[in-house]
Amino acid sequence: MQIMGFNDILTFYAPRIETALCGCIADRGLAQQTVADAMRYSLLGGGKRLRGALVLEFCRVCGGSVDKAMPFACGVxxxxxxxxxxxxxxxMDDDDLRRGKPSCHKAFGEAMAVLAGDGLLTLAFETMLAPQVGESVSAQLALRAAGELARGAGLYGMLGGQCIDVEKEGCLPDAQTLKQMCTLKTGALILAACRAGCILGGADEVRLCAASEYAQALGLAFQIRDDMLDCIGDAKTLGKETGADVRQGKTTFAGLYGLARCAEMVAELTQQACAALSAFQDTAALATLARQMETRMQ
Amino acid sequence: MQIMGFNDILTFYAPRIETALCGCIADRGLAQQTVADAMRYSLLGGGKRLRGALVLEFCRVCGGSVDKAMPFACGVxxxxxxxxxxxxxxxMDDDDLRRGKPSCHKAFGEAMAVLAGDGLLTLAFETMLAPQVGESVSAQLALRAAGELARGAGLYGMLGGQCIDVEKEGCLPDAQTLKQMCTLKTGALILAACRAGCILGGADEVRLCAASEYAQALGLAFQIRDDMLDCIGDAKTLGKETGADVRQGKTTFAGLYGLARCAEMVAELTQQACAALSAFQDTAALATLARQMETRMQ
Structure with a gap:
């Protein structure tokens, strides 16, 4: 996969990840077709593929093969x-709309939505641990990369952040709790994606640390921008309702710091992310990606 | 771990698995403690540990180390x-009681129960893909064993069976659908447990096939006996309400074939399971386990 000179890695990688994802779930003929359809419905046809692109691009800048990292991009x-x-x-959040279409439980009912989520989480590991993966990537690297993503998704990562989020609804904002929640809920999986990419590319500990710095700054900037977009964004462009955070009494960066300070914070974090890239070569696309956090509208 | 002369592997392995599981989830001090507590609540303090014991015992009869297979027993x-x-x-089934105590959503609320389930599924892979596992078992065997369990749990395994179960509620029994559903919903994870144990023990393809035969017969016998116990069992011994299948209009083996024919089927399957064990040595405990399906009351 040749990406030289292509600066916008989301535009470049997203359709390729989409194609790979499309091949992961049977589209007809199963007795359990309904849950397969619900899984395809929520997995395909939308999404920036930010996390998948980070796996692939960090693998590439570390000298690894983008194609071999694809099962892990699909997994994340x-x-x-x-x-x-x-x-x-x-x-949970009781949202009717996701990426401009009815959310999974609205389209397939609640039982199928629970199963579709469970099915996708399991399929992530089926995909990363498939026999052919152990043949193309070394088993040791595959094990480490899949382990990173498991930890990023779990109790001490994304899931832990979601638990804090559920429990804090309606409470007064507290800067430390908010940052901790966001570091886990959004940041941990982005961090794991960057680290998994580095691992698959054969990176040493120095580069793993640099990727972690980039990821932590990017993840926080991404979440702050997300909170801003809930105030200033357009529902059609975003594909979801705006103003939902305020209505649900959620603690957000926009509510706590105001929009102007949020914009400054995103700019500072973008600088931090770009600085961390000095440990790598050929990082123009990763720098551009970080800078997109300052202006993105979806 | 020395198990020679100990014929009842559930009684032998269950407390050891319980101890290992207990060390897998923090019991205090997390900001996300509620979901950790919900995970511990449902994971610990009950369960026959049939699937975990199958991982350990198949690993042992294939000449592998029971201790090294423990993360996979915990995972399953x-x-x-x-x-x-x-x-x-x-x-889904809307059950208030599980193993003699309130089900997870009754004790912790629905949002935490969804998260606790997600958390345990993720923790299974965190546990099997932990860095120290790749050091004690070869990375290649760990990858294969964890992959088996992922596939057994997923769309083409347990989850697929659950989808068929949800969709067939209230329909007239159909022998083929019922067997397919049960083969997936209960059988696939039992099959994956036996195969994962063999893989970790370094088994060849012949032994893997024999273990699969044993597992398929055991899994079906287990489910048929489960359906029988819903009719003839005691709620206190079982730790769950009896008669639930009939009330919910579920398709069951007991409803389709009657209790007498079910007992015959369990006996036939037990014989098949025991016959498959001839590919291994030192299988007295696995044979006893299969025979327990004919009489178990919990």
Missing amino acids: EMIHAYSLIHDDLPC | EMIHAYSLIHDDLPC
């Missing part, structure tokens, strides 16, 4: 998609 | 525990 996107399905459930 | 028990939490949810 499946984990992300599962988390959105379960977050949208009536007992 | 976590997958099983997650499936029970989500099966009990109001949008």
Whole structure:
């Protein structure tokens, strides 16, 4: 996969990840077709593929093969998609709209949405641990990369952040709790994606640390921008309702710091992210990606 | 771990698996403690540990180390525990009681129960893919064993069976659909447990096939006996309500074939399971386990 000279890695990688994801779930003929359809519905046809692109691009800048890292890009996107399905459930955020279409439980009912989320989380590991993966990547690297993503998704990562989020609803904002929640809920999987890419590319500990710095700054900037977009964004462009955070009494960066300070914070974090890239070569695309956090509208 | 002369592997392995599981989830001090508590609540303090014991015992009879297989025994028990939490949810079977105590959503609320299930499924892979596992077992065997369990749990395994179960509720029994559903919903994870144990023990393809035959017969016998116990069992011994299948209009073996024919089927399957064990040595405990399916009351 040749990406030289292509600066916008989301535009470059997203359709390729989409094609790979499309081949991961049977589209007809199963007795359990309904849950397969619900999984395809939520996994395909949308999404920036930020996390998948980070796996692939960090693997590439570390000298690894983008094609061989693809099962892990698919895995992290499946984990992300599962988390959105379960977050949208009536007992959680109760969101009717996701990426401009009815959320999974609105389209398939609550039982199938629970199963579709479970199915995607499991499929992430089926994909990363498939026999052919152990043949193309070394088993040791595959094990480490899949382990990173498991930890990023779990109790001490994304899932832990979601738990804090559920429990803090309606409470007064507290800067430390908010940052901790966001570091886990959004940051941990982005961090794991960058680290998994580095591992698959054969990076040493120095580069792993640099990638972690980049990821932590990018993840926080991404979440702050997300909070801003809930205030200043356009529902059609975003593919989801705006103003939802305020209505649900959620603690957000926009509510706590105001929009102007949020914009400054995103700019500072972008600088930090770009500085961390000095440990790598050929990082123009990763720098551009970080800078997109300052202006993105979706 | 010395198990020679100990014929009842459930009684032998269950407390050891319990101890290992206990060390897998922090019991205090997390900001996300609620979900950790919900995970511990559903994972610990109950369960036959059938699936975990199968991993350990098949590893042992193939000449592998029981201690090194323990993360995989824990993994399969976590997958099983997650499936029970989500099966009990109001949008699924809506069960209030599990192993003699309130089901997870009754004790912790629906949002935490969804998260606790997700957390246990993820923790299964965190546990099997932990860095120290790749050091004690070869990375290649760890990858294969974890992959087996992922596939057994997923769309083409346990989850697929659960989807068929959800969709068939209230329909007239159909022998073929019922067997397919049970082969997936209960059988696939039992099959994966036996195969994962063999893989970790370094088994060849012949032994893997023999273990699969044993597992398929055992899994079907287990489910048929489960259906019988819903009719003839005691709620206190079982730790769950009896008669639930009939009330919910579920398709079961007991409803389709009657209790007498079910008992014959379990006996036939037990014979098949025991016959498959001829590919191994030192299989008295596995044979005893199969024979327990004919008489077990919990």
